[in-house]
Every structure is written in C-alpha cells, then in structure tokens.
Amino acid sequence: MKLNTPLLALALGAFAIGVTEFSPMGMLSVIARDLDVSIPSAGMLISAYAFGVVIGAPIMTLGFASMSRRRLLMLSMSIFTLGNLVSALSDSYTTLLIGRIITSFNHGAFFGVGAVVATQLVPADKRASAVAAVFSGLTIANIGGVPLATWVGETIGWRSAFLGMTALGLITLVALRVSLPKLALDGQTSMADEIKVLKRGSVLFALLLTVVGASSMFTVFSYISPILLDETHASSLFVTCMLVLYGVGLAVGNYLSGRFADRNLSGALIVCLVATILLLVVFAATMQSALIVAPVIFLWGISSFAIVPPLQALVVREAHDAPNLASAMNIGAFNLGNAFGAALGGGVIHLGLGLPAVALAGAGTSAVGLVLVLLFQQSKKKAQLAAA
Numbered sequence: 001m002k003l004n005t006p007l008l009a010l011a012l013g014a015f016a017i018g019v020t021e022f023s024p025m026g027m028l029s030v031i032a033r034d035l036d037v038s039i040p041s042a043g044m045l046i047s048a049y050a051f052g053v054v055i056g057a058p059i060m061t062l063g064f065a066s067m068s069r070r071r072l073l074m075l076s077m078s079i080f081t082l083g084n085l086v087s088a089l090s091d092s093y094t095t096l097l098i099g100r101i102i103t104s105f106n107h108g109a110f111f112g113v114g115a116v117v118a119t120q121l122v123p124a125d126k127r128a129s130a131v132a133a134v135f136s137g138l139t140i141a142n143i144g145g146v147p148l149a150t151w152v153g154e155t156i157g158w159r160s161a162f163l164g165m166t167a168l169g170l171i172t173l174v175a176l177r178v179s180l181p182k183l184a185l186d187g188q189t190s191m192a193d194e195i196k197v198l199k200r201g202s203v204l205f206a207l208l209l210t211v212v213g214a215s216s217m218f219t220v221f222s223y224i225s226p227i228l229l230d231e232t233h234a235s236s237l238f239v240t241c242m243l244v245l246y247g248v249g250l251a252v253g254n255y256l257s258g259r260f261a262d263r264n265l266s267g268a269l270i271v272c273l274v275a276t277i278l279l280l281v282v283f284a285a286t287m288q289s290a291l292i293v294a295p296v297i298f299l300w301g302i303s304s305f306a307i308v309p310p311l312q313a314l315v316v317r318e319a320h321d322a323p324n325l326a327s328a329m330n331i332g333a334f335n336l337g338n339a340f341g342a343a344l345g346g347g348v349i350h351l352g353l354g355l356p357a358v359a360l361a362g363a364g365t366s367a368v369g370l371v372l373v374l375l376f377q378q379s380k381k382k383a384q385l386a387a388a
Helices: 005-035 039-063 069-089 093-104 107-120 124-155 158-179 191-197 201-221 224-231 236-263 265-286 290-305 308-318 324-350 355-387
Strands: none
Touching: 005 039, 005 069, 005 093, 005 107, 005 124, 005 158, 039 093, 039 107, 039 191, 039 324, 069 093, 069 107, 069 158, 107 124, 107 308, 107 324, 124 158, 124 236, 124 308, 191 324, 201 224, 201 265, 201 290, 201 308, 201 324, 201 355, 224 236, 224 355, 236 265, 236 290, 236 308, 265 290, 265 308, 265 355, 308 324, 324 355
C-alpha cells in the first residue's frame, strides 16, 4: 500500500508521541540530579504519563464526540505541544509532573481516533495496513527518536529535549491541518453510541487481548537491561545495540503484520502469538549466550509488536458504527498492559525465581492470549453458522 500524505501526517504525530512517551526513561538520572529528586520519584514521571493515557482516552474521546475528527486530532496535538512546552520550561519537579500529565491526555485520543481516520482513508481491504502505517511512526521513534532525545538530554539538557518535542508537535499540527481531508463521517456518532459499543463482547475481547499482549511484551522488555547485564554478562554498549535491534524488529513486525492482517486478521494474531511463545522460551533457555540472544531479540521484536496493528484494526472493525471511544480505549488497554507486565516481571524477580523465569512468564502471558484468540475465532464461526 502506498503511503499517502494524510497517513504520513498521522505517522509523524505517532513518532512525536513515541519520542515523548519513551525518552524520559533514558533521561531519568539527568532529571533526578537536576531537580534534586530520587530516581523512584523521577520514575513517577513515567507512571503518571501512563495513568494519564488511561484516564485521558475516554475523557477526550467522549468530551469531544461531536467534534470533527480532523479538529479533534489537531486539538490532541495542541495538548501535546502545550504539555511539552510546560515540561521544557519547568523549574521544579511538580511543574514537570504537571507537564507530563497534560501531555499524556493527547495520547489515547490521537492514536484511537487516528486509527479510525486511517481506515477511512483507504479501501476496506487495506485497513490493517493503514493502521500499521500510522503506528510505523511509533516504531521509528524507538529506533532513532528516543536515542536522539536521550543524547540531547544528556549532552545539552533535558529541557532542550522537551523543546525539540514541542517543535515536533507544531510541525505535526501544520501537517494535519494541510493534509487531512474533511471526512464524510465526521461528528456523526453520539456519546451514547460510543459507550454502547463498549458493551459488545467482541470489542471487550479485543481490549482484553490488547492488555494481555502488551503484558507479555512489557513483562520481559521492562527488565531487558538487567537480563542482558546479569545473565548475558553484556557490556552497556551491547545493551544499547540490543535495544536498537529490538526497535528495528518492532518496525519490521509493524510492517509485516499490516500486510498479512489485511488477508487474515485472526491468522496473523495466532502466528504472532505462537512465535512469541516459542521465542521467549528460547530466550529463557539461551540468554547466557550473546550470539543467540541477538537474533532472538530481533525476532521477538517482530512478533511482539506484530499483534498491535491487527488488534487496533479489530477494535475498529467490531465497533465500526461508533469506533472512536473503543479505539482510544484500546490505546489505554495497551498502557494498562504495560503496567501489568512490569508488575508481573517484578513479581517474578521479587519471588527469587530468576531472570530466565521472567521470559517464561512473558511466554505464559502470550499463551493466554493465544487461547483467547482461538476461543474468539470459534465463537465467530458458531455465530456465522447460526446466522446461515
């Protein structure tokens, strides 16, 4: 599928949001030292952002349900720009925390509504590819944008990094205004319609599967650095290279899943989940070997993110008559899975089961997701037979 200009503008916004969400992880020490707070306190900047995404998604989507999709996307990016500007100008921890919370309120609405808009810009058989095109900005952010922002934060200052994110927000605003058309379905769904859709079993299934899929990813990824340092006995440079390699895997998985999910959405999910289970089991057994770890991390990056575009497309499909809230809530579900996964991995470590057990816990979570997909596929077949 050729990448058209509106999709490029949406991908640019996804890139900007990806950089803003993940780069503070690499600047925590710098921020903590500059603002004279502890590392755990600085870590609350990340937790507050994730919490803001979960809360902000329904507030933004329902509160502006009657607004045209183009205007809502521009409002979302305006909030992003304002929040990053507050962060860049902050002279205290409290002000920076407020800036992060303001910024987070754009996240769910932008990705949720952006995914819906993307599916309306292409033919029906290219919808998963369109969603993947939008999410490509997020994967590219992990490859280049986040390392660059981290470098700027360490060499020039973390406020300069946030100023750069503010500039990205302004550029995206212009791109959205110029490229996005006035869609025929703009503003025709009510708040009641959006809430009603969330009661559908198929929509709830997709949201649950997103939580499970994200939990599997972040159960392991949250602790990838100590795994590589303590089990693989790797250098800091090797860890950095593996993070970049994982980011490249995310981009490849995003691209491939968009193409194959257009042909068989459930099949793409099953293949990705099975691959993730196998790769994490192999990772648990071989994480002491740097030669084996490198290709496994790359392939795991492909399989772990390859479920994201199909799940977003599934939510939009199952909530087709009022998809905006459901799509935004799916982004919140991903962040909820992030929190659950980190807690699960931390719990495994706290119990003294060892770092290889963290990878096995991630594999087990993917196995739960696989069972859910198979059950969903079976229920769909039964419904089709009953309708015939």
